[in-house]
Amino acid sequence: MPELPEVETTKKGIQPYLANTTITGVIIRQFSLRWPIANDLADVLTNQIINRVSRRAKYLLIEFDKGTLMIHLGMSGSLRILDKLEQGILGKHDHIDIELSNGYILRYNDPRRFGSVLWTSDPISQHKLIAHLGPEPLLKEFNAEYLQRQAQLKRCSVKTLIMNGKVVVGVGNIYANESLFLANIHPRIPAQSMSISQSVKLTEQIKSVLERAIKSGGTTLKDFTNSDGKPGYFAQHLNIYGRKGEDCFICKSRIQHYKESQRATYYCPLCQPETN
DNA sequence: AGTATCTCCTGCGTGC
DNA sequence: TGCACGCAGGAGATAC
Numbered sequence: 645m646p647e648l649p650e651v652e653t654t655k656k657g658i659q660p661y662l663a664n665t666t667i668t669g670v671i672i673r674q675f676s677l678r679w680p681i682a683n684d685l686a687d688v689l690t691n692q693i694i695n696r697v698s699r700r701a702k703y704l705l706i707e708f709d710k711g712t713l714m715i716h717l718g719m720s721g722s723l724r725i726l727d728k729l730e731q732g733i734l735g736k737h738d739h740i741d742i743e744l745s746n747g748y749i750l751r752y753n754d755p756r757r758f759g760s761v762l763w764t765s766d767p768i769s770q771h772k773l774i775a776h777l778g779p780e781p782l783l784k785e786f787n788a789e790y791l792q793r794q795a796q797l798k799r800c801s802v803k804t805l806i807m808n809g810k811v812v813v814g815v816g817n818i819y820a821n822e823s824l825f826l827a828n829i830h831p832r833i834p835a836q837s838m839s840i841s842q843s844v845k846l847t848e849q850i851k852s853v854l855e856r857a858i859k860s861g862g863t864t865l866k867d868f869t870n871s872d873g874k875p876g877y878f879a880q881h882l883n884i885y886g887r888k889g890e891d892c893f894i895c896k897s898r899i900q901h902y903k904e905s906q907r908a909t910y911y912c913p914l915c916q917p918e919t920n
Numbered sequence: 921a922g923t924a925t926c927t928c929c930t931g932c933g934t935g936c
Numbered sequence: 937t938g939c940a941c942g943c944a945g946g947a948g949a950t951a952c
């Protein structure tokens with residue numbers, strides 16, 4: 645399940661193979677993703693030159709003179725660069741191949757098909773899936789003062805707050821759990837009840853956990869063409885996520901679990917008190 | 921208008 | 937061994 649660090653790692657991995665190449669062909673084997681693939685996508689992309697690859701929230705953006713290809717990996721999507729020897733080996737759920745003038749192929753695989761591949765000729769910042777998004781978590785505009793201000797405007801829990809893409813992008817369920825643990829904040833407290841010092845700790849920990857995950861994801865970059873296409877947090881040490889009933893690494897309390905907005909939520913009752 | 925719930929999908933773990 | 941089942945989750949759409 646790619647979160648922001650996995651998307652960033654993917655961007656860094658594919659960028660060197662894509663920039664300044666021409667798309668020579670596109671093979672689409674499965675049109676039914678989160679949104680249907682446009683029937684003319686292959687025609688639109690073929691013969692276009694890729695200018696650069698960027699990222700906004702969890703969208704990978706492949707930029708051309710005429711527009712942008714927006715790729716979201718959803719829950720289970722991945723992108724791989726394949727060299728000539730690998731191109732004949734087709735795996736299950738290999739939905740799209742984008743053939744490049746340098747001989748490599750960019751292959752999109754997505755078992756659960758929650759992802760999307762969309763073309764837009766709009767200025768990307770004005771696209772409806774992008775325009776309303778909150779700040780990038782690693783930029784300065786995401787800070788304690790900002791988060792505190794947003795928290796005052798919302799009637800939801802602090803966990804729901806930081807997972808809201810209009811407030812801040814890229815904080816998925818795993819990193820929401822981890823950053824709240826590291827900031828010693830109970831996930832269920834009302835956002836409005838957060839103190840300034842808690843906002844400070846929370847923004848710091850969100851940035852820290854994402855930055856560390858990106859760094860560890862980077863270790864897979866060197867064999868990106870041969871990797872399984874799923875770099876990321878698996879290699880990373882998780883303090884709280886998925887550890888229901890196990891002992892907290894800090895205080896040895898038993899880690900608790902409940903569901904919040906249909907999402908698995910974990911916390912340590914001692915490290916993350918529900919009252920201040 | 922702001923929140924909460926629903927929804928898409930396949931792979932995996934569990935229990936019989 | 938195999939089957940049925942429940943669960944997992946990003947985030948837009950839909951329902952309140």
